[in-house]
Amino acid sequence: MKTLKVMIVVSIILSNGLILAQESKVADQVYTTENPLILMDFDGRQPVTLLGGMWGVFDFNPTDRNAYCRSSFSRDKDLHNKGYYLKLSYDVDSPQAAFNGIWVKLNGMDLSDFDAVAMKVRGDKEAGYSDFFKIELKDKATKIEYYIEDITDQWKEYVIPFADFLGTIEDMNWKNMNEFIPCVFEDWRFKQKTGRIYLDDIRFIPKKGKKVNHKDILYDPKREKQS
Numbered sequence: 238m239k240t241l242k243v244m245i246v247v248s249i250i251l252s253n254g255l256i257l258a259q260e261s262k263v264a265d266q267v268y269t270t271e272n273p274l275i276l277m278d279f280d281g282r283q284p285v286t287l288l289g290g291m292w293g294v295f296d297f298n299p300t301d302r303n304a305y306c307r308s309s310f311s312r313d314k315d316l317h318n319k320g321y322y323l324k325l326s327y328d329v330d331s332p333q334a335a336f337n338g339i340w341v342k343l344n345g346m347d348l349s350d351f352d353a354v355a356m357k358v359r360g361d362k363e364a365g366y367s368d369f370f371k372i373e374l375k376d377k378a379t380k381i382e383y384y385i386e387d388i389t390d391q392w393k394e395y396v397i398p399f400a401d402f403l404g405t406i407e408d409m410n411w412k413n414m415n416e417f418i419p420c421v422f423e424d425w426r427f428k429q430k431t432g433r434i435y436l437d438d439i440r441f442i443p444k445k446g447k448k449v450n451h452k453d454i455l456y457d458p459k460r461e462k463q464s
């Protein structure tokens with residue numbers, strides 16, 4: 238019995254040590270153009286990003302049963318990598334105005350040393366898919382947007398420079414970012430109003446030559462006072 242207790246204590250200490258070691262590993266990360274910040278890879282199937290921000294689906298009108306966006310984790314036979322990716326089933330075919338998609342909280346992170354967002358996208362051949370959709374970046378007050386185009390039923394890597402977004406980019410407070418919207422499905426733009434889209438490996442890419450320390454991108458209330 239005594240031995241068991243000791244073993245349990247030892248294993249708790251070991252596992253705590255492991256968690257601490259993992260956390261300090263993340264805290265010590267330095268991001269570069271070649272080694273970007275991974276926001277979401279979906280491999281852990283978690284309801285938070287790798288930075289701890291919440292994410293979820295949204296619906297313009299949650300009471301409209303004719304339109305919805307549903308998310309789940311998928312790992313099917315295409316094995317584009319070893320882990321999971323996000324499956325989004327959308328329907329914006331409704332008598333009422335409809336749009337939906339997913340949101341990702343950035344929790345005030347500092348993106349000022351980054352200049353692009355990257356992600357992998359694929360459409361579902363059987364369910365159908367729109368070959369384009371909108372993405373958005375938001376600080377507390379401003380929103381900029383970009384349309385991802387030429388989506389196919391094969392995995393495709395998109396690297397989108399912040400400079401290519403539409404909107405008042407000069408008004409963005411990159412030091413205190415609020416949200417990333419990886420996709421918006423819009424009834425008034427889509428020909429394919431129901432379908433399925435897959436997402437993976439959402440990353441923020443530092444500016445060339447920048448070395449960004451993990452601790453420097455996390456929310457700092459002092460930055461809010463400066464801005």
Ligand SMILES: [Ca+2]
Nearest residue numbers: 278280320321
């Ligand atoms: Ca993945």
Ligand SMILES: [Ca+2]
Nearest residue numbers: 303304328330
């Ligand atoms: Ca519908």
